[in-house]
Amino acid sequence: MKIAIVGAGLVGRVVALNLLRDGDHTITIFDKDSKEGIKSAGFTAAGMLAPFAELETAESVIFDLGKRSMELWKPLLKEAGVYDGLQIKGTIITAHPQDMPELEHFITSLKNKVDEADEIKLLNAKELSTLEPELGHHTQSFYLKDEGQVDSQRFIAFSTNYLDSMPNVIWREHTSVNKLEAHKVYLDEVNDEIFDWVFDTRGLGAKEHFSDLRGVRGEVIWVESKEIDITRPTRLLHPRYKIYIVPRGNGCEGIDLDYCKDCKIAQTPNSKRYIIGASEIESEDMSPISVRSTLELMSALFTVHPNFGEARIVNSETNCRPAFSDNLPRIENEKGLTRINGLYRHGYLLAPAIVEKALNEGIRR
Amino acid sequence: MTNSNKKWKIEGKEFDSRLMIGSALYPSPEIMKNSINASGSQIVTVALRRQSAGEQGGNPFWEIIKELGVTVLPNTAGCHTSKEAITTAMMAREVFQTDWIKLEVIGNQYNLQPDPFALVEATKVLIGEGFRVLPYMTDDLVLAQRLADIGCTTLMPWGSPIGSGRGLMNPYNLKVIRKQFPNLNLIVDAGIGKPSDAIEAMELGFDGVLLNSAVALAQEPVMMGEAFKYAVYAGRLSYEAGAMQKRDMASPSTPTVGTPFWHQFA
Numbered sequence: 223m224k225i226a227i228v229g230a231g232l233v234g235r236v237v238a239l240n241l242l243r244d245g246d247h248t249i250t251i252f253d254k255d256s257k258e259g260i261k262s263a264g265f266t267a268a269g270m271l272a273p274f275a276e277l278e279t280a281e282s283v284i285f286d287l288g289k290r291s292m293e294l295w296k297p298l299l300k301e302a303g304v305y306d307g308l309q310i311k312g313t314i315i316t317a318h319p320q321d322m323p324e325l326e327h328f329i330t331s332l333k334n335k336v337d338e339a340d341e342i343k344l345l346n347a348k349e350l351s352t353l354e355p356e357l358g359h360h361t362q363s364f365y366l367k368d369e370g371q372v373d374s375q376r377f378i379a380f381s382t383n384y385l386d387s388m389p390n391v392i393w394r395e396h397t398s399v400n401k402l403e404a405h406k407v408y409l410d411e412v413n414d415e416i417f418d419w420v421f422d423t424r425g426l427g428a429k430e431h432f433s434d435l436r437g438v439r440g441e442v443i444w445v446e447s448k449e450i451d452i453t454r455p456t457r458l459l460h461p462r463y464k465i466y467i468v469p470r471g472n473g474c475e476g477i478d479l480d481y482c483k484d485c486k487i488a489q490t491p492n493s494k495r496y497i498i499g500a501s502e503i504e505s506e507d508m509s510p511i512s513v514r515s516t517l518e519l520m521s522a523l524f525t526v527h528p529n530f531g532e533a534r535i536v537n538s539e540t541n542c543r544p545a546f547s548d549n550l551p552r553i554e555n556e557k558g559l560t561r562i563n564g565l566y567r568h569g570y571l572l573a574p575a576i577v578e579k580a581l582n583e584g585i586r587r
Numbered sequence: 588m589t590n591s592n593k594k595w596k597i598e599g600k601e602f603d604s605r606l607m608i609g610s611a612l613y614p615s616p617e618i619m620k621n622s623i624n625a626s627g628s629q630i631v632t633v634a635l636r637r638q639s640a641g642e643q644g645g646n647p648f649w650e651i652i653k654e655l656g657v658t659v660l661p662n663t664a665g666c667h668t669s670k671e672a673i674t675t676a677m678m679a680r681e682v683f684q685t686d687w688i689k690l691e692v693i694g695n696q697y698n699l700q701p702d703p704f705a706l707v708e709a710t711k712v713l714i715g716e717g718f719r720v721l722p723y724m725t726d727d728l729v730l731a732q733r734l735a736d737i738g739c740t741t742l743m744p745w746g747s748p749i750g751s752g753r754g755l756m757n758p759y760n761l762k763v764i765r766k767q768f769p770n771l772n773l774i775v776d777a778g779i780g781k782p783s784d785a786i787e788a789m790e791l792g793f794d795g796v797l798l799n800s801a802v803a804l805a806q807e808p809v810m811m812g813e814a815f816k817y818a819v820y821a822g823r824l825s826y827e828a829g830a831m832q833k834r835d836m837a838s839p840s841t842p843t844v845g846t847p848f849w850h851q852f853a
Contacts, residue, residue, distance in 0.1 A: 279614040280614070281614075327804065330806065331806060334806050434647075435647075436616075436647030436648065436651075437647070461750055462750075504646070504647075504648035505646060505648070506646070506647065514665075545615075547615065547616040547617045547620070547651060548615050548616075548617035548618075549614065549615035549616070549617070550615075
């Protein structure tokens with residue numbers, strides 16, 4: 223079939239990878255930005271796969287889709303040639319001793335939503351030390367053993383490389399789409415192009431269709447340090463300054479891809495990279511990170527381990543998560559058109575499962 | 588005798604519900620909407636500071652609030668100086684087309700305790716600019732006096748620090764303020780954790796309560812919203828009905844009928 227994918231963010235890429243596996247399609251990708259994809263929310267995201275931890279505020283459907291995604295990521299990454307892109311060896315949830323009610327609130331929320339949460343164990347300092355020696359001074363924590371992360375920047379770089387190398391993929395970068403409907407993509411008011419099936423994966427760009435779609439601003443900071451080695455995604459619970467620390471090991475060191483160079487964040491030799499995030503502000507402001515958010519993220523980071531004091535801030539990113547008013551993802555299918563949107567803060571956790579569902583209910587029928 | 592079915596008047600407007608509720612921290616805007624509806628609240632606070640319109644103008648979250656059809660009470664949450672709070676209040680007036688402002692000037696970054704000095708300063712300026720200022724304050728009698736002196740007709744002392752859910756930490760102070768200002772609207776703002784805290788505040792004779800985390804962070808926010816609706820109502824009824832006095836039954840004052848005197852006062 224002749225396919226159009228409008229929007230080359232995380233969801234658009236996952237759709238493309240799935241369709242290439244399905245068979246003999248010719249795929250045209252439209253995207254308003256460059257192929258590097260560094261303006262998409264999928265690049266800004268830290269890529270956590272945390273179906274349990276997200277339940278603190280999310281509904282159980284996010285858990286179910288998340289579990290399914292975690293099965294789908296491995297083959298998907300393999301197909302796109304992404305190596306070292308997936309880590310599933312658990313995440314740590316911790317809090318300062320005076321913030322123990324936060325841990326209590328966290329676990330109660332999880333247990334109220336899914337039975338599987340009953341198995342989650344509280345770790346004492348000694349048990350935590352065996353998993354993460356650098357965090358051993360935290361007296362109480364939870365270990366969510368089935369969680370992990372996708373290296374999101376790596377996924378974006380490698381999927382660009384892979385999709386761009388496929389002969390049956392035409393990638394029209396810097397191409398804005400004015401409007402789309404079943405079988406049709408409009409590049410301006412009047413001129414359309416005809417396809418057998420159109421995918422609308424524009425995220426916030428799809429506001430012309432989804433009137434209740436909104437952006438939720440998020441800011442992250444990348445730091446690099448030679449003095450601290452945390453290996454698992456770690457969340458610090460706090461009444462106000464919640465953060466996550468997502469370790470990226472050697473970051474992009476050693477990756478030789480044209481599409482990776484564009485992010486221009488060269489790794490400090492022998493250091494470990496961490497992504498610290500994320501603010502969550504009801505605003506569609508895409509401007510750079512604020513001083514306040516920087517202070518909040520960095521002071522919370524410093525309290526996790528004082529060695530972060532000598533880490534280097536190498537980058538910050540701001541983006542807006544596309545979300546509906548119930549903060550749940552949405553699929554719309556009709557013959558010749560599939561729209562997928564509203565993955566909110568759960569992009570990497572949901573994308574493979576929600577795309578699978580959308581394809582099964584749409585083009586694959 | 589008052590009557591709880593009577594409308595409640597605050598800052599020139601009439602309401603049925605004496606519960607004021609915040610719009611932050613809910614799992615989703617949808618749950619926020621349903622919780623507010625369930626709470627019966629007709630006055631909703633919105634923070635402007637962290638939800639700046641940005642360069643595109645407009646803010647979808649604000650649109651959701653406007654669609655609730657309630658009276659919006661913008662607040663200056665997160666402001667640390669009177670100047671900052673004044674600027675935010677001006678912006679709020681434009682965005683929400685209202686002269687109401689919940690004035691919040693934070694003095695301590697950690698527990699978000701209001702700065703009484705900056706609060707009085709900003710209140711003076713804003714009243715001069717034609718605002719109706721509802722100041723979020725500590726439960727200090729002299730501060731209450733100063734704010735009343737410069738023209739506030741509503742005062743909003745805390746029960747305990749914002750988001751702490753510790754209830755009324757110093758009911759005595761609140762009682763003193765109530766006695767001293769019988770004609771002002773008094774709202775307990777911040778610190779309410781459970782519906783029983785709201786009842787306690789209402790039974791002290793406070794005119795209303797303002798809360799956010801207690802509903803937003805409950806396991807079932809919508810259900811908790813409804814619980815607070817009844818709590819505030821029950822508390823008001825209780826205050827108006829006039830509770831009986833507690834009795835001390837520990838040491839009997841009279842012999843118990845039917846018990847021989849040599850078995851009594853053992």
